[in-house]
Amino acid sequence: MKYKYLSLIFCLFSVVSVKAQLTDSLASFSLKEAIDYAQNHQTSVLNATIDEEIAKNTVKQTIGIGLPQVNGNVNFQDFLKVPTNLLPGEFFGQPGTQVPVQFGVQYQSSFGLELNQLLFDGSYLVGLQASKTFKELSNKNLKRSRIETAVAVTKAYYSVLVSNEQLSLLDANMARLKKSLNDTEALFKNGFVEKIDVDRLTVLNNNLETERGNVIRLLELNVNLLKFQMGMNIQFKLALKDSIGSLQVEESIAVRDTTAYQNRIEYSLLETQKKLNELDLKRYKSLFLPSLSAFGSTSRSLQSNEFLSLMDRSFPTTVIGFRLSVPLISGGIKTYQVRNAKLEVLKTENNLVNLRNGINLEVEQAQTVYRNGLKSLENQKRNMELAQEVLRVTKIKYEQGVGSSIEVTTAETSLKESQNNYINALYDLLINKVNVDRALGKIVY
Template structure:
């Protein structure tokens, strides 16, 4: 029996490991920037909620349409008079006539009424305006959904670029660390042979220790940036994510062209939202005007009344009733409330127009500032690249001089420090360039989904 038990245990363990492996594989991703954005558009909470809001808006439109459709209601009422109500009749009706009222009970013990009623809105100005407003409200929800997608794509792009910059920084640190380790090993060999001083080894060792600490910090920063990217995408934090795009490819992509006309604002979702909001405000003004008109409703109803003193015979006899008609209601005077409501609605339209004008100017300023910032960042990266190349060359020459005995270890240490500073400046400039590129594309309305 024991071999069978062991076999079962082994099979269970193998199944568990296989299932765990499948679960881990399903959380492994290799994504380009475009794939990361596509993932976010189907998993990010803000986008999902915006899609739900679109569906809610569609239901609101159908709900508004339903107000003008026929309304049918049914009712049933049953009464059991434990004591019939008493009515006092004048004594003159008695025989012989009396001076005191005569108590009389009318009705039956059991009474019930079953009926059905149909009503139909024939004319209501507010309803027809409401139909237009509900469709515009749906349009507003669609544009809000688009804005959520644009904001999500922007956030994902910035997070992706941050992770790429950290990857580039880590690569520079690794290359620098490899060169520094070689210099340290060479200097230690020279020291052992009496061609270098102990202080030369110590200086390089301090630099190496600092660089290893920096590498640990950059590695943690890279993981933090990747986790932030996962969060912006709506991806589980425990998933494994590998970025496939390279910074060199991204830098070669075209950037938003310089806007020379005054219509760039039309490509911005923020302006489209204000346009839709203005439509809603205009419809609200139209609705306020429609309240001066009357409302007409038609109705029809049919019912049956059952009366008896015995419950077993209650439904043997009925008394039907049916009626059709219409109701016209017209609020003629309401203390001037409608006039002031109209004025308020008109002022709201004016406010929206002012906001649209301000947004136009703001977008133009944003594009202009974005272009300048991008050009400055681009020049800064070019300068820092030249500085980085020079720092590498200075370090190379300094090492050669030191190895040939015509330079000092202090010069090598200074060159190592300068290279590290040049690398940090280059990374910062590169990050600023990529972020300014995203901001400029967004300002010019080039990020659309």
């Protein structure tokens, strides 16, 4: 018993050790690697893959309806009281009376095989076509899940990159401001500046430290969001291989594309849904047709008043035949089913027109927003560079005694504001680029 507990404790320590190694290990991903990882681990993709397998099995299940159906049966009966019937006494020379007579034996048993084969059924033929279209629909659903996962991972990845860039700018600001604060404190000790000059820079430094802490927490949240979109355990450590500098921003995008809807998986899904609705209409129409099937059965009946001699006497039976079912009157049910199916097809056609117009509008909006974002990013980048130059000149004037500390703190504030505007414009541009690619149907997985 002692060794048993020791073995159990060892196993528990082993599990904890392995889990700790997985948690402490650092995984590094590029954007493409992160998307590829998500395609194999994201729950929505995994469930869509399962749905595709279910659709394949459904097709085979439908095909099986038209294959031979064979059933075996065994029956055993013990008549504790054999049924009794009354017969006219004339049969037994007793006119005017009724004589009780028992028919059958106490023990009866039978066993046999039944075969059914569908020869013609219009709804079955349509069902075969519909099952294949349903399989196609599930395949496209999987594709849509893969695309949506790629979009979500890309946006989350860009969020982490932008947060890293924002943190780098803050670190550079803090290093520069810390040097200015130290220099100003030295000047104050020597009586060259007033204490209020030190206080102004101290306030700026404190604000930067607070903002840096907020950005670090936001960065951690964005990393966890990226892990979630990838289907990765939140406890694992994740690093990014790509950087803002490695991203290529297109300065021009394609002109208005009125055929982009043909590349969108949503439009393709709706087209497949239209096929299913048309097949549903065809199925309801086929219900007016007769169905034909063949059947056959063979069995052997055993009867005896003695259980031990039940197998001594047997009586075989074999039958084959055809069964034709012709629908005659259904109370108008089938007629209204056909009418409703036609209306469903019409609704799908309307939805296709609406989706086509919606996608064209989405493309135009995404391209317009992207162009505006590109101009905004260029402008904010110039503003940031100008704010850096203004701060540099202001500090030189201050150090030479021809400028004031208020000008320095104002320049520091303007630089921080321009950097925040640049970060926001950069993030918006990256997200808008993903939206443009998605609208044009360029994201394919």
